[in-house]
Amino acid sequence: MLVMVNIAQLWILAATIDAALARHYSVLVPLVVASGVCFLITLTIIKWWRPTSRSKTSSGYVRGRTAD
Amino acid sequence: MKPLNETIKRVLNDETDVRAATAPFQADFPYEREEEAQVTRREFCNFLGLTSAALFLGAGGFAAKAALDARKTDSFAAARIEGAEALAPNSSLNFTFPTARDTAILIRTADGAYHAYGQKCTHLSCPVYFSRNHQRLECPCHEGAFDAATGKVLYGPPPRPLDAIQLELRGGQVWAIGRKASADEQAS
Numbered sequence: 001m002l003v004m005v006n007i008a009q010l011w012i013l014a015a016t017i018d019a020a021l022a023r024h025y026s027v028l029v030p031l032v033v034a035s036g037v038c039f040l041i042t043l044t045i046i047k048w049w050r051p052t053s054r055s056k057t058s059s060g061y062v063r064g065r066t067a068d
Numbered sequence: 069m070k071p072l073n074e075t076i077k078r079v080l081n082d083e084t085d086v087r088a089a090t091a092p093f094q095a096d097f098p099y100e101r102e103e104e105a106q107v108t109r110r111e112f113c114n115f116l117g118l119t120s121a122a123l124f125l126g127a128g129g130f131a132a133k134a135a136l137d138a139r140k141t142d143s144f145a146a147a148r149i150e151g152a153e154a155l156a157p158n159s160s161l162n163f164t165f166p167t168a169r170d171t172a173i174l175i176r177t178a179d180g181a182y183h184a185y186g187q188k189c190t191h192l193s194c195p196v197y198f199s200r201n202h203q204r205l206e207c208p209c210h211e212g213a214f215d216a217a218t219g220k221v222l223y224g225p226p227p228r229p230l231d232a233i234q235l236e237l238r239g240g241q242v243w244a245i246g247r248k249a250s251a252d253e254q255a256s
């Protein structure tokens with residue numbers, strides 16, 4: 001997912017450079033905003049994603065839970 | 069030959085030497101150095117995060133620079149175009165303005181009017197030439213064409229009009245007094 005977002009951002013950067021050189025100023029802001037959204041998605045994934053193995057085993061057992 | 073063998077042996081045993089030099093507590097947690105060299109999933113994610121930040125900053129930087137360049141007004145010293153007075157109608161003349169590196173083309177249309185443009189095609193900077201038969205500026209590289217009277221794109225891949233050079237007639241002489249990069253095609 002992160003790699004896909006990075007590829008999308010790379011494409012957006014290429015479009016931004018193309019638009020800047022072509023002086024198509026009207027599309028610059030949407031492109032930068034799109035890149036920012038991709039960055040936020042990346043940050044969100046990195047911040048909130050945790051491997052499931054940290055809290056659960058593959059069988060669903062939750063580590064650290066005390067027996068009731 | 070002996071020193072070479074010793075060197076090879078020392079290099080091969082380098083890992084052992086390093087391990088021997090590490091802290092004693094590491095004996096309780098033995099690990100393979102090859103595994104240490106591997107990138108963990110978290111490190112890879114962090115790298116992708118930094119890449120994402122760099123791409124975002126790059127896009128923002130380019131946009132900011134383009135916006136600044138659009139607001140900047142360049143002032144040029146007026147320069148006389150040598151030989152422009154003798155230019156026959158329906159012909160062109162190459163010159164440079166404002167510096168010797170900025171190539172430009174002066175056109176005198178059939179009605180006697182002068183028009184001047186930067187000679188670099190706005191697609192990939194190939195030099196454009198004046199096509200007398202079609203009354204337009206053509207780029208030979210990718211078959212783009214510009215209107216001789218306005219500099220606007222007629223067809224082809226160029227994304228915007230040619231740079232316009234402002235002209236002024238002073239006592240029968242043709243002077244270049246300014247050069248302006250054309251703005252967005254849709255906006256103009």
